[in-house]
Amino acid sequence: MGLIERKQFRKMRLAALCVACVGVLAVCAACAPQTAPSAEEKASADAGDAVSVEWSMESDCVMCHTDQQASMENTAQAASNHAAVTCVTCHNDESAMEKSHDGKTADSKMPKKLKRSKIDATACASCHSAEDLKAATADVTVLTDQNGTTVNPHDVPANSGHEGQVDCASCHTMHGEADVQAAAQEKCSSCHHKDVYECGTCHE
Numbered sequence: 369m370g371l372i373e374r375k376q377f378r379k380m381r382l383a384a385l386c387v388a389c390v391g392v393l394a395v396c397a398a399c400a401p402q403t404a405p406s407a408e409e410k411a412s413a414d415a416g417d418a419v420s421v422e423w424s425m426e427s428d429c430v431m432c433h434t435d436q437q438a439s440m441e442n443t444a445q446a447a448s449n450h451a452a453v454t455c456v457t458c459h460n461d462e463s464a465m466e467k468s469h470d471g472k473t474a475d476s477k478m479p480k481k482l483k484r485s486k487i488d489a490t491a492c493a494s495c496h497s498a499e500d501l502k503a504a505t506a507d508v509t510v511l512t513d514q515n516g517t518t519v520n521p522h523d524v525p526a527n528s529g530h531e532g533q534v535d536c537a538s539c540h541t542m543h544g545e546a547d548v549q550a551a552a553q554e555k556c557s558s559c560h561h562k563d564v565y566e567c568g569t570c571h572e
């Protein structure tokens with residue numbers, strides 16, 4: 369047999385095997401003990417249609433995320449400045465979001481923080497330009513290390529240590545109440561363990 373023929377032969381054999389498998393499964397299903405569905409099972413089957421719909425960026429987010437929706441109207445929370453901004457304008461990390469929602473229903477445990485998805489600064493840039501942000505916090509001195517080096521929270525130097533590690537969500541809580549300044553300090557000290565920004569002062 370030539371290579372191509374051999375491949376075809378293997379395919380045919382696989383197909384035959386599959387047919388046999390399906391046959392066995394069908395028999396098994398047929399002889400499995402049949403129990404009448406409970407009232408609960410019936411109810412969930414009836415309601416099931418709505419839940420089994422695939423999640424997408426066009427889904428009705430509020431159906432499940434009632435806490436985040438409430439925060440959009442609570443003036444104590446940063447989200448309230450964004451009542452006119454759709455959820456997916458900020459939550460635009462589609463592939464991570466898709467994974468997070470795989471198999472989830474309105475009865476699943478709702479998240480308290482972001483686990484998989486990222487908030488990309490480009491989602492904010494249309495309204496908050498880097499220049500404006502930098503200017504707005506030019507006088508903020510909350511990020512000052514032991515040596516007196518002050519860093520503007522919106523002008524953290526770009527370097528290999530910071531890449532992908534410091535973003536808007538590192539410091540800003542949108543749907544809950546949190547102290548931005550404390551969150552900012554905590555973020556920096558998670559790596560700058562001696563309250564000195566220049567690692568090289570002590571390490572090679």
Ligand code: HEC
Binds near residue numbers: 424
């Ligand atoms: C059917 C209910 C349901 C709908 C509809 C739904 N979500 Fe979720 N969402 C969940 C559940 C449950 C989780 C928690 C997943 C987990 O624990 O990993 C979640 C997780 C998330 C997260 C956290 C992702 C992460 O980084 O871990 C975000 C953000 C989110 N949803 C936003 C949205 C947005 C935006 C929409 C509308 C486009 C939406 N959700 C629609 C149930 C839903």
Ligand code: HEC
Binds near residue numbers: 445446488491493
């Ligand atoms: C469609 C425009 C728009 C987008 C997109 C947007 N914002 Fe805003 N944001 C505003 C407006 C308007 C205000 C209120 C005026 C101001 O402080 O600039 C605001 C205010 C804020 C504030 C100050 C809240 C306070 O309590 O003082 C923060 C923090 C903020 N936005 C963060 C973000 C982040 C982070 C993103 C991206 C994930 C984002 N915004 C995306 C329009 C937007």
Ligand code: HEC
Binds near residue numbers: 501504522524549552
């Ligand atoms: C390292 C922490 C940190 C990061 C990262 C950060 N911020 Fe801030 N942001 C702050 C601090 C601190 C303030 C000052 C607020 C205060 O002191 O109450 C602030 C203030 C703001 C304000 C209000 C500005 C004003 O007009 O007073 C907006 C809007 C804002 N941030 C948006 C953003 C956006 C969008 C991003 C991502 C591109 C971002 N921030 C990233 C710490 C941070």
Ligand code: HEC
Binds near residue numbers: 437454455458540
């Ligand atoms: C202005 C940008 C913005 C908008 C609009 C926005 N979010 Fe968020 N969301 C964030 C940021 C930033 C975080 C991470 C910080 C935090 O925990 O608040 C977050 C976190 C979350 C989380 C993780 C759990 C949590 O509370 O931290 C969920 C779920 C979520 N958002 C869903 C939604 C839904 C649903 C909507 C629409 C009703 C929405 N978001 C609108 C920026 C936004």
Ligand code: HEC
Binds near residue numbers: 533565
């Ligand atoms: C994920 C770890 C991590 C976090 C979080 C982090 N840093 Fe860094 N930082 C580093 C590393 C690693 C270096 C050294 C990188 C290098 O030399 O290339 C560094 C270097 C610096 C430098 C040195 C000078 C420069 O020009 O590069 C400053 C200033 C600095 N960080 C400030 C901050 C501030 C402010 C924060 C909080 C908003 C912060 N860093 C958060 C890891 C981190």
Ligand code: HEC
Binds near residue numbers: 560565568
């Ligand atoms: C002021 C001096 C100082 C600065 C600045 C400093 N370190 Fe350190 N680092 C130390 C000392 C002392 C130790 C050893 C014991 C300890 O953890 O207290 C250490 C330990 C470490 C360790 C653990 C090493 C091990 O073998 O367990 C790592 C990793 C580290 N530093 C990384 C960094 C990084 C990354 C930076 C910059 C973001 C940095 N350090 C800035 C003084 C410093």
